[in-house]
Amino acid sequence: MAKPTAPVEKERSMIMQKEMVEGLFKELATAREKGRKVVYTFVPGNLSELIRAFDMLPVYPEINALQSGMRKKSAAFIRDAEKWGHSEDVCTYVKCDIGMMLNGNVGPTGQKLPEPDLLLLSYTGCFTFMKWFENLERLYPNAEIAMLHTPYQEGGRITDEMRQYMVKQLREEVIPKFEKVSGKKFDEARLAGILANSKRTDDLITEIFAQSRQRPSPIDAYFAGVYYIGPINIGFRGTPEAVTYYEELLKEIKQRAAEGRGPVTPEGEIKEEKYRLVVEGPPNWTSFREFWKLFHDQGAVIVASSYTKVGGVYDLGFRHDPARPLETLAEYCMNCYTNMNLPQRIDLLGKCITEYQADGFLINSIKSCNSFSAGQLMIMRDLEDKLEIPVGFIESDLVDPRYFSYSNIKNRLDSFFQMLAQRKVLATA
């Protein structure tokens, strides 16, 4: 296997982002001493603003799992969870998280994570989340539990009933639990203030991801994209720091676009953009850099990806609305990528392929992720037929290193890129 050894190149925003993440973990490590309450919740449909409105701190189990994966700690955690009785087929985020807790709940940065005061479950498009929290409930019997059911967009749209159903849950179930745990009264005006920052962040991130419409694209909307979405996915949405971060990021990207430069990757800048791709499915975290390098080496830039929409879809016009705080939170949850039905996902991906002028569409199918993997072949066939775009399919896993087969993936990607090259030669002939 190719082991990258050169020093990693980073953008300024990546460093800022890293500091934000580390800051959060530091805050979490001292939460107990400082008397801050902690809520465990999930990324898709995360109620970041509500948590902030109660001065609580969020812990995202998926983020811990992916961070553990990137730091090569996940294999041991998964092994321990399997020893504890979890099957090989269970979501590896879950097993990594459970394994981490069984090992003293020391987070990816090496600092101990506080136990949850509240388990907030908003299971957006992923039913494994429910089982995951049932496990956490047993591990933390003293934590309060709040459940927010997000109706799936089965009909392809959000109805008034769906919105009312969610707002009712927020008012009658979720907010009272927050009040009980935090000891604070719900302040709607304060929430609205936080949501105003979120709206600003929504606009900025939309503009950032729109930059890849340019040729060459100044960003990679998948591999670098996961860094870009980091802050909004780990609870900074709604904070002034997030607004500053995204302003800085946009400035940096616009600068690079103006200079006609390609994306920065750990192996250096992509000098020649040969292929523009749209990618569906989460990346592999345990071999993230090797995985990215396979694209870098071929001059392949990902101009749009569904994964970066997992914590919110802004392409179709949704923005947080401070004037309707609870309704907007409900709409945000229902608008997450994995909560959209398959025809909606196909439309969204098709829009990305067309608007971002992609040469190919690639799926990274995750062995242990039902919410993403179900329907992927159908999505692929449909896009292939409708848009006559070359498609590719590879398989790996989130954080179980046993399922990242470098040579298999390289073999398929080689074929995929050669297929794209052939079509380009034919198109220009």
Add this chain to the structure above:
Amino acid sequence: MADYFLGIDLGSTTSKAIIINDRDEVVGKGITNTRANYEVAAEIAKVQALYNARFHLLKQALAAEIAADPAFARYAADLDAAFQFVQFESRLERLRRELAETALKVETRVPATELVKHVQEIADGILATGRRRYMEEDLGGKGQFFRDIVGEAYAKAVEERPKELFEPLMLLFDKSITPVENEMMAPDFSELVHQAQAMLERYHAEKAAPDEAAALRRAAGAFTAAIDRVAAEELNIARMVGTGYGRALLPFPEDCIRSEILCHAFGAHAVFPKTRTVLDIGGQDTKAIQVDSHGLVTSFHMNDRCAAGCGRYLGYIADELNISLNELGPMAMKAEKEVTICSTCTVFAGAELRELLNVGERREDILAGLHKAIVMRALSLLARSGGVKNEFTFTGGVARNDAVLHYVSDMVRRNYGQDLTINVHTDSIFMGALGGAMFARRNIKADLPAAAKGAKAGAEENEGMA
């Protein structure tokens, strides 16, 4: 001087080479087993293809005579067989030396001199049988490799000897075969063909009837003149493309390397131009490929993480049943029913096979079930890749297995329409190499400026070999 184009497909089980002319016509093909040394495997396949190309030219030069005169036709066929045999003979002699040398080095309870005596007798026996089988049974045309032919004959000879010799003699073979197999032996074409002619002269003197012998001598004279002309002709390999499982290890410039997906599709499409779906079952992977009207790939699917249901699985089953790979298909076709097979996992195959034999199932019926199970896996891959569109072409080494072909045809038609055209070529195993050669001729490159440089380097590298 005519230009030729070479495609090499280095598969997990076999390595194939194809040489085409500037009209996409196949002039030479070569195949060998892929061994530990990929470079040797690729080189042997290539040398075989070059020999084969010269034979092609030779037959072309004497086409009129071969068509008109049965003595010429017989001489051409015998020369081909003799040519294969003399190569077999020289490698067998090399093995004989290696076995004798190894006998002196290993420590066994049997004295080395006695082992050497047995080794010599065994080699004599293999040589005599080999000569007969090459000349009378067209062994050279059966696609069996040196290791298989010699291994089978050696094991048989050892079994006929006293039991205490079994282990030391098998040990000698295991230690000797690999270095012999990995040694590059590629003498000049004219040297080999003259050896074959000399051998044939003796053979005909011994076997042919007097009036026939005279006609064969006349043909031999005409062949000698043509051989000298063909041997002197330069076979210029203008460009080459490598593909297959081991392609990254081929001693080719990087831009002369193509994915096997593209090559198999292109080769299959060239032979059957209406192909839209290709199924390739090779040694370690199964590929379902969709192509457009130009033979270019639009999408593909491959088995991941598990090689169950590929050629190697069949090889393993054949070993378990102690029969040759070629016998599997015909045996399965004699089934009266299909036994349901739970696992196509190669690792579990032996256990399941034995259990089924234990409960009294017939070998034929078990094999039918196994073949069906393999094809069901391939069908699932086809479904994942987008189904089967007309026409459907089946390629790869496993396509030579009649039972697999039977189930593929049956299930594809039942699932995708009875009026589908299903194509299988006798040379289906060469489709990847053919696609590679055709890419080489067209010089379709991923990266045009660098490719031009690579193609030139490839041509230079090849000059000394043609």
